[in-house]
Amino acid sequence: MFYMTNKLKKIIFSFIISLMVYPTIYIHTLIAMEPKGIAEDYGLDLQNPVTEVAQDVYNMHAFVTIIMALITLFVLGLLVWVCYRYSEKKNSKPSKTVHNTLVEILWTAIPVLILIIIAVPSFKLLYKQDVIPEPDLTIKAIGYQWYWGYEYPDNGNFSCEAFMVQSKEELEEEKPYKRMLTTDTKVVVPINKIIRVQVTAADVLHSWAVPAFGVKTDAVPGRLNETWFKAEKEGIYYGMCSELCGVNHQSMPIEIHVVSEKEFQVWVEDSKLKYAKTNNLIANK
Numbered sequence: 001m002f003y004m005t006n007k008l009k010k011i012i013f014s015f016i017i018s019l020m021v022y023p024t025i026y027i028h029t030l031i032a033m034e035p036k037g038i039a040e041d042y043g044l045d046l047q048n049p050v051t052e053v054a055q056d057v058y059n060m061h062a063f064v065t066i067i068m069a070l071i072t073l074f075v076l077g078l079l080v081w082v083c084y085r086y087s088e089k090k091n092s093k094p095s096k097t098v099h100n101t102l103v104e105i106l107w108t109a110i111p112v113l114i115l116i117i118i119a120v121p122s123f124k125l126l127y128k129q130d131v132i133p134e135p136d137l138t139i140k141a142i143g144y145q146w147y148w149g150y151e152y153p154d155n156g157n158f159s160c161e162a163f164m165v166q167s168k169e170e171l172e173e174e175k176p177y178k179r180m181l182t183t184d185t186k187v188v189v190p191i192n193k194i195i196r197v198q199v200t201a202a203d204v205l206h207s208w209a210v211p212a213f214g215v216k217t218d219a220v221p222g223r224l225n226e227t228w229f230k231a232e233k234e235g236i237y238y239g240m241c242s243e244l245c246g247v248n249h250q251s252m253p254i255e256i257h258v259v260s261e262k263e264f265q266v267w268v269e270d271s272k273l274k275y276a277k278t279n280n281l282i283a284n285k
Contacts, residue, residue, distance in 0.1 A: 037212045037237030037256075038178060047211040050233045050258075054214030056125050064118060071114075129214070132228045135196035137189065143199075143206030143219035143241065146248035150187055155268045158275040160185045164251045181238040183255040188271075190264040191234050199225045204246065210239030210254055218243060231258040 039047060049055040086095075142149040144161075151159040162183040170184065171177060189195050199208045199217045206219035213229040231237070241252035259267070 037235050038181065039211075049212060049214060050231050050235070050237065051213045051215075051229045052232070053125075053129055053229065054212060056128065057214040060121060060125055063121065067114065067118065129227075132196055132226060133194050135228065136193040138196045138198065139187070139189070140198045140200070141208050141219070143201040143203075143208070143245070143252070145203050145246050146241075146251045148183075148208075148241075148252060148254060149202075150185075152268070152271075156272045158272050160271070160275050162187065162255065164253050176236060178238065180250065181240075181253045181255065183253055187254070187256045188264055188267045189231065189256060189258055190261045191231055191258050193261075194228060194230050196226060196228050199227065205243050206241045206245050206252065207243035208239070208254065209242040210237055210256060212237045213239075213256075215239075216242055231256075234258050234260065 037047070037050070046058055046061065049058050084090075138152075138154050140151040140153065142151070147161055147163045149159060149161045151157065162185040164180065165171060165177065165182045165184050168177040171182070175186070176182070197208065197215070197217070199219045200223060201219035201221045203221060205221075207216060208219055208227075209216035210229070213231065215227050215229050217225050217227040219225070235258055237256045237258065239254035239256070241249060241254075245252070
């Protein structure tokens with residue numbers, strides 16, 4: 001019996017230490033890792049943030065994780081202590097206590113206080129996500145079954161469509177190929193600029209989501225929703241339609257290239273010519 005008790009203590013101690021250490025490792029990982037804009041194979045953490053809003057989202061996630069770990073530790077410790085302290089062996093005559101005013105006040109007030117502590121930064125984050133600053137650039141994203149259409153009203157009002165590339169051989173330009181994430185047409189935005197994204201749909205419900213930007217906005221037919229982001233690092237970032245929209249729901253990836261202002265202007269001029277010809281051909285059919 002004594003051996004089993006020691007073994008149980010070791011198991012509980014190891015579990016408690018793991019709960020205490022994990023949040024620390026989690027936060028350190030968020031700070032240390034470089035942004036990639038894509039989920040890692042067998043990864044446990046969220047994608048690394050490249051916008052201020054995404055950083056706040058991830059900090060909030062880590063904050064709530066720590067609170068949950070502490071609550072779990074407290075409940076587990078209390079459970080173990082009660083099982084030991086009030087076992088039949090130590091309490092042959094059970095207590096007949098049916099009421100304790102102080103305990104009832106504590107188990108009501110403490111959860112309320114914890115919820116307030118979580119709610120205050122949550123409301124601040126929701127406000128930051130919802131209120132769009134004065135944009136430097138506006139993009140319109142339109143969800144179709146099963147691809148995305150994009151318009152650049154501030155840059156000549158050209159439009160394009162982005163379909164998922166089925167294989168690397170289908171690529172028409174030099175860029176990385178990521179299975180079920182790469183599109184034939186890339187969305188390009190300048191670094192350190194406030195981008196307003198107007199999101200809608202032409203048929204059924206879709207959702208435009210890019211984890212590294214901390215963005216997820218529903219695309220609703222007949223309705224124009226708005227979101228925003230300001231990417232702080234150049235690179236290629238991926239997202240997906242995050243609303244079940246039919247049999248080929250998985251075929252709606254989002255590929256965004258964050259580039260310098262100079263590269264963006266060059267791309268805009270090339271795209272005006274490229275997509276103007278394409279749009280004219282479609283209009284003449």
